[in-house]
C-alpha cells in the first residue's frame with residue numbers, strides 16, 4: 001500500500017542513537033500551537049509557496065519503494081526513525097514497511113500517542129523503541145494548546161507499558177510557561193513513576209524558528225504565548241521527582 005511522506009532527512013543525529021534516516025509521515029490529528037512542521041499536519045499533499053518558488057509537501061510512496069530505499073542505505077546507518085506528522089495515522093503502511101526492514105534496521109517510532117491502541121501496540125512490537133512526544137497531561141489544557149485532549153494518549157501509554165516490553169522515552173518540547181509549568185511537570189513525573197519501560201524524559205528546547213513555514217502554508221503563525229519568556233523548567237528539581245533519567249537535548 002501507499003503512504004504519504006512529506007520529508008526524508010538523511011544523516012539525522014537528533015532522532016535517536018547514531019546516524020539515522022528520519023522519515024516524516026504526513027498527517028497529524030493534533031494542532032499544537034507551536035508546531036514547527038505545519039506542512040506535516042494535513043493528510044493531503046499541499047503546495048508550499050516561498051518567496052523564491054514553490055515546493056510540493058507530500059508524496060505517495062509504496063511500502064516496497066520506501067523499504068528498498070532504506071535497505072539500500074542500511075550499511076551506512078544505525079537505524080531509521082519514523083516521525084511526522086503522526087505515524088499512527090498511517091500505521092498499516094508503516095507495518096508493511098517494518099515487515100520488510102525490521103531484520104536489517106532498528107527502528108524508532110516517534111509518536112504523540114494519539115491514535116488507535118491496537119495500531120500503537122503492533123508498531124511498538126516491531127520497533128526497537130518509541131519516542132512519545134508528550135505535551136500537556138491536563139485534559140483541558142491539552143485541548144486548548146494541541147487541539148486534542150490527553151486522555152487517549154495517557155491511556156495508550158499506560159496500557160502499552162503493561163502489554164509490551166519495548167522501551168520508550170518521553171520527549172517534551174519546552175514551550176515557555178505552557179508545557180514547563182510546575183503542574184505539568186509534576187503530572188509527568190507522577191506518570192513516570194507508574195511505568196516500567198520508560199527510559200528517560202528528554203526535554204527539547206523551544207525552536208524559535210517554529211513559525212517559519214506557516215506563511216508558506218498560507219497560514220498565520222499565532223502561538224498565543226511569549227516565545228521569548230524564560231523557561232520555568234528547573235531540571236534539578238524535576239530530577240528529584242522523576243524516577244528515570246531527565247535531560248535537556250541540544
Ligand code: SF4
Pocket residue numbers: 028029030031032034035036037038040041084085086112133
Ligand atoms: S504532534 Fe507534532 S506534528 Fe502534530 S501538530 Fe503537534 S508538533 Fe505538529
